[in-house]
Amino acid sequence: MTDQRNQQPAPEYGAMREDFETTQAMPPLPEAAPAPLAGTMDAEAAHPEDLNIGTVAATRKSRKPLIITLIVVAALLVALVAAFFGARAYFQDKVAPGVRFGSTSVVGQTRDQVKATVEQAVKDSAITVKDTTGNTSATASLTDLGVDIDVDQTVDDIMNAKSSTNIGEDILRVNPFGHVDVALAATPDNAVLDEYLSGKLVSDAERAVPSSITYDGNAHAFVASEGRAGKAPKLGEVVKAVKQAIAKPGTAATVTVTDETIDAPIALDAAQKAADAANQRLNNKIVMTNGDAKQFELPADTVATWIKTESHLDQGSITLSYDTTAIKKFMSEQLPGQLNQDMVSQEDIVDGNGSVIVAAQVKGVDGVTIKNTDAAAEQVIDALKQGNGGTVQVASDVKKFDVKQKQSEWRVVIDKSSQTAVVYHNGEQVKSFLVCTGGPGGNETDSGNWYIYLKYRVQDMRGYNDDGSKYLSPGVKWVSYFNGGEGFHTATWNYGGIASGDPANHGSHGCVNMYEQDAQWIYENCPEGTLVQVVGTQPTGPVR
Numbered sequence: 001m002t003d004q005r006n007q008q009p010a011p012e013y014g015a016m017r018e019d020f021e022t023t024q025a026m027p028p029l030p031e032a033a034p035a036p037l038a039g040t041m042d043a044e045a046a047h048p049e050d051l052n053i054g055t056v057a058a059t060r061k062s063r064k065p066l067i068i069t070l071i072v073v074a075a076l077l078v079a080l081v082a083a084f085f086g087a088r089a090y091f092q093d094k095v096a097p098g099v100r101f102g103s104t105s106v107v108g109q110t111r112d113q114v115k116a117t118v119e120q121a122v123k124d125s126a127i128t129v130k131d132t133t134g135n136t137s138a139t140a141s142l143t144d145l146g147v148d149i150d151v152d153q154t155v156d157d158i159m160n161a162k163s164s165t166n167i168g169e170d171i172l173r174v175n176p177f178g179h180v181d182v183a184l185a186a187t188p189d190n191a192v193l194d195e196y197l198s199g200k201l202v203s204d205a206e207r208a209v210p211s212s213i214t215y216d217g218n219a220h221a222f223v224a225s226e227g228r229a230g231k232a233p234k235l236g237e238v239v240k241a242v243k244q245a246i247a248k249p250g251t252a253a254t255v256t257v258t259d260e261t262i263d264a265p266i267a268l269d270a271a272q273k274a275a276d277a278a279n280q281r282l283n284n285k286i287v288m289t290n291g292d293a294k295q296f297e298l299p300a301d302t303v304a305t306w307i308k309t310e311s312h313l314d315q316g317s318i319t320l321s322y323d324t325t326a327i328k329k330f331m332s333e334q335l336p337g338q339l340n341q342d343m344v345s346q347e348d349i350v351d352g353n354g355s356v357i358v359a360a361q362v363k364g365v366d367g368v369t370i371k372n373t374d375a376a377a378e379q380v381i382d383a384l385k386q387g388n389g390g391t392v393q394v395a396s397d398v399k400k401f402d403v404k405q406k407q408s409e410w411r412v413v414i415d416k417s418s419q420t421a422v423v424y425h426n427g428e429q430v431k432s433f434l435v436c437t438g439g440p441g442g443n444e445t446d447s448g449n450w451y452i453y454l455k456y457r458v459q460d461m462r463g464y465n466d467d468g469s470k471y472l473s474p475g476v477k478w479v480s481y482f483n484g485g486e487g488f489h490t491a492t493w494n495y496g497g498i499a500s501g502d503p504a505n506h507g508s509h510g511c512v513n514m515y516e517q518d519a520q521w522i523y524e525n526c527p528e529g530t531l532v533q534v535v536g537t538q539p540t541g542p543v544r
Helices: 013-025 052-090 111-124 151-159 167-173 190-201 236-247 268-283 300-306 324-339 373-386 492-500 516-525
Strands: 099-101 127-131 137-140 147-149 186-188 212-216 221-225 230-233 253-257 259-262 286-289 295-297 307-312 317-322 346-350 356-362 367-370 390-393 396-399 403-407 410-415 420-425 428-434 448-451 454-464 470-483 486-490 512-514 531-535
Touching: 099 111, 111 151, 127 190, 127 236, 137 190, 147 236, 186 236, 190 230, 190 236, 190 307, 212 268, 212 307, 221 268, 236 253, 268 300, 268 307, 268 317, 286 324, 286 373, 295 324, 300 307, 300 324, 317 373, 324 367, 324 373, 356 448, 356 531, 373 390, 420 516, 428 516, 448 470, 454 486, 470 516, 470 531, 486 516, 492 512, 512 516
Parallel strands: 127 253, 286 390, 346 403, 410 531, 486 512
Antiparallel strands: 127 137, 147 186, 212 221, 230 259, 286 295, 307 317, 346 356, 367 396, 410 420, 420 428, 448 531, 454 470, 470 486
């Protein structure tokens, strides 16, 4: 029998070398499996592809495409990360990809460019309104049609569109396939829209007019004015066009409207109700105080300028609102002048031993400097909304007054027992006068320590007698008050009482009657602040 092994084709040299090198790289076969003897090898084991050596080599070859794939993926990831951070840095202060504003592209624009884009889009959003005849038309801006546009807020909305606070959201922000449509930051007012269209499309004589309220400066009150029935343009189509322009600005539009006959859009009763509510705010006063000696009542005419009215034609009503900006401006400008106060030291009069004999001859006043007027303005706004008025204490910094003591340079001692007045200057007697003090009962001159606080060269004196009748003493000269209505003055009608020192029968209503030259001397020589001491016992008859 022919040996089949000799009929197998001999392997090529290159294949043999590869198998040899592969075999050299493989670990040795286990000793428990010895190689078969020549001539006894199993025919199936003679095929290299069935050996472990061939299997390992094939496995290593199959990994190469996987490695290449992983390298490519890693490179793509690196490129994507680099692109993300590059885009993130580029769009940090620019409009993000995918942000749309009306019909205008804003991607990549800076804030200034966006503002110019918004302003131009607002201009381009004009709406032409025609009546059904086609004979009357008006081309209006959004502002003309009652739209209050906040350009700065719109710019903020565009710049902040797709904004983020973390890396994950930043990926979404720079994704150009994620779209965000930004509208105008705007508030429509149909009352202004109606007024504009009525003025353009309906004659004055035919137009329906809503009842309204105005402030009458002469009457210092809000008054209601009655409207009238008439024609009015139907607003529906124009309102839709305005909404569309706000949502997607930058494109002009044309709208045809029809008229209708209506009652006064706001009835007189509704206007009167609003006027009454406004007048309640004027009548219930708001008083500002610094928490110390000063307060300030808000003027009604000023408050009236803060009250704003808004007509709601679709609801037939008028509502009130308040001008926050004007209120805050008024508070910051006016309150310091009205409520700030300088610190004034208190002055007590003391005797030679330092004992206080007249406390607060000059009353002490705390220094007050108000602060945080915006907070006070907010309280005023709240009070206006409630309509109940009230007192608002403004926050302030307070400097407590100090107390000083001084001896009075001038001193006058009125002795009721002797009916005399003795003047001392720095402790030395300089003058002595005859006087007649207040009469008996409730007219007696009060005992105690006082000081001269007010003077008149000439004064008409009025008051009541004991029987309740009024008296008038015209042209009284050289008046120096020291205790309320009690003071030194000329009493030409009572020279007899002065000469005899008889207040029991000739006494005054509490003042110290003097000869004219003596009262004049007191007036000219004893300044305000002069200590006046009333001592002694009221006599029952003449003392001289």
